Amino acid sequence: MRATRHAPPLLSFTLAALLITGHARASNEPPWVAPETEPLPQGIVSARILKADQPILASPWEGAPRRGSAALDVHLPIFAARRGPGCKGRFLSIGPIAWVCEDAVELAETPFVDAAYRAIRETADGLPFRYYFVGPDGSFAYKKLHAVDIGAPDMQLEPGFAVAIVEERVVEGARYGRSHNELWIPMRDLGPARPLAFRGEEIKPDAPADVLPFAWILVDKAKVFSTPGALGKVESSRARFERVPFFEEKNVGGARFSRIGEGAWVRSSELRHATIAPPPPEVDVAAGEKWIDVELESQTLVAYEGKRPVFATLVSTGKGREGSATATPRGTSRIWAKLFTSNMDNLEDEGATRYYRMEDVPWVQFFAKGVGLHGAFWHRSFGHVRSHGCVNLAPLDAQRLFFWTTPRVPAGWTAALPSTHDVGTVVRVR
Incomplete structure (x- = not known):
């Protein structure tokens, strides 16, 4: 999925910030940064994140390039602390090339999160939440549960919009659901999304080298x-x-x-039937570097390690003519941002003939500006062109690839950008 070029997509706070700051500055230090670290209070070992999708910076100063974002309430390890411009407290090192301002966390003696912890875990159907579609009559969403069906709505939901429900409550006999975006919606207006069992094929090492x-x-x-x-x-x-x-x-x-x-x-x-293709020059074949090949003609994707294919599946790419706003662009890029989920819509496009909004689209990997790989739970057209430009995958396939590619999303993070030590996986569209 991708919004049209007439207006940018209304994405999650995390992605919007990544788009603005992710590549905006060089990583040169500002005129002044304290040269040494400062000791932490006795017993302090972790930083509790106080807001969802807390920005993580690549260097200890305000305006430094983004490195990712952290989940609400997670306890991240603290390795060092130093003063830097733009933070009243200190900047805390929470990992390699990863800093967060002390003002945005709570210092704690609580043990930090296990290295295997994931802010959103893998699931049996590839869907990190229970997704619902707004019914034919539309609905309204409210920030406060007590205001539902009584007060003025905070958002109008059009038929076909999708939401991720994380909690349900019954008030005076009526059931209401809280979305992952912290909005309460009458469940009577929603219909559940059905999981899709389809998944791609793992390729054995002894498979033929020239044809799948x-x-x-x-x-x-x-x-x-x-x-x-x-x-x-x-x-x-x-x-x-x-x-x-x-x-x-x-x-x-x-x-x-x-x-x-x-x-x-x-x-x-x-x-x-997917075809075998040689790797592009950007891939380090000798090192067995991972890369992804998307073939528009066959609507398939093949994942490789060096020259060896390891996984193949069906996809749905952009339905527009080549070069149009909704076509998946050909070319070779690297993944520049990974997000567990992201909101996607075209609500700001005044020229749209039909509006859409999909909340918490799962397993998002951007490789060409706002074009990326992601799971799609709203259709079953894999093998056919369908999307607004992105490479749609069945949820199980999107989940599988998300944890296979780089950059790695560290424990407790909700998004990650590449670094010099953890570059993004190559994606070629041909």
Whole structure:
């Protein structure tokens, strides 16, 4: 998903700040920074974060490049403290190339978070929250529960908008849900999003080096013929998203057919088969560097380690013509920001024919300005173009790739930007 170029997307606070400050300044130190660290009070070992998505800076001064953001109430380790401009207290080192102002935290003797802790954990269906869609009559959202259905709403929700519900309460017999964005909504106006079981395929090390030995059925019911050609006997059928073997492809009478077994052929137009591609020059092949290849023609994604493919799946890319505002741009980039979730909409686009808003879109990885990889729970069109520019993935696939790519999101963080020691994974769109 991506907003149009007429207006920027209304994204989460974290991403908006990352877009503004992430690459805005060089990492040179300001005219004055205290050269030495200061001792902490006896027993202090952690800093409790006091607000959601607290900015984490790459250097100890106000306006330094962003390094990421931290989750509310998490206890992060403190390694050093030093004075710096823009912070009444001290800047606290909470990790490699990671600083937070003391004014935004509470010093604590509480042990800091375990290194394996994640602000949002992996789930069995790839969805970090319970998502709901606003019904055909729309709804209103309120900041205070006691104001729901009584006071003036704080936000109007249009039909089809999506929200992530983290809490439910019953008041005078009516059920209300609190969204992750801290808004209360009548549950009668919401319908649940259904999880999708589809997931991509792990590729074994001994798989053929030149062709992937599997494909996916693209249509609801694909006829399986005994010979390559529509005149062959129909032996059976295969269902949408079914993984099938792939052996070869033949052109018969101007139509292409793919063999998926002994005496089993389907129309090539009714399946998706990812192709193997050489790595771009940006990838360190000798070191087995991870990278991602998105093929627009087949609507597939293949993840590699060096030259070896390790994972493949279906995607949905931008539905616009090449070069348009909603097309996924071709080219090679590196992931420049990773966020567990981000709000995405086009509410500021006055020329939009239809407005959308999806709260807490999961597993977001931006690689070309506002274009990124992310999970999509609002459609099942994987294998077809569908998005507003981003590379949509089934939630399980987006989750899998999020924890495979770099930069790594440290314990207790909600977002991370690359550093010189933890660069972003290469993503090529072709």
